[in-house]
Amino acid sequence: MLTIRQMRYFDALASTGHFGKAAKLVNVSQPALSAQIAEMERLLDARLVERNRSGMFLTREGEE
Numbered sequence: 001m002l003t004i005r006q007m008r009y010f011d012a013l014a015s016t017g018h019f020g021k022a023a024k025l026v027n028v029s030q031p032a033l034s035a036q037i038a039e040m041e042r043l044l045d046a047r048l049v050e051r052n053r054s055g056m057f058l059t060r061e062g063e064e
Contacts, residue, residue: 001043002040002043002044005036006036006037006039006040008026009022009026009028009033009036009037010037010040010048010062012025012026012033013033013037013049013056014058014062017055017056017057018055018056019033019034019056037049044061046059046061047059047061047062048061048062049062
């Protein structure tokens with residue numbers, strides 16, 4: 001089951017488009033935020049975020 005905290009983290013990530021900025025916005029470390037996003041993806045069995053060298057973007061599932 002998804003938690004409210006995970007949803008807050010995902011919202012911060014979606015609005016900033018950057019793991020570091022999102023972590024700062026919700027007052028956690030970047031690895032903690034990244035781990036929670038990965039856990040959301042595992043629970044939903046869907047890739048929500050595509051990570052690459054230049055940053056990240058939301059997948060179709062992430063946008064929905």
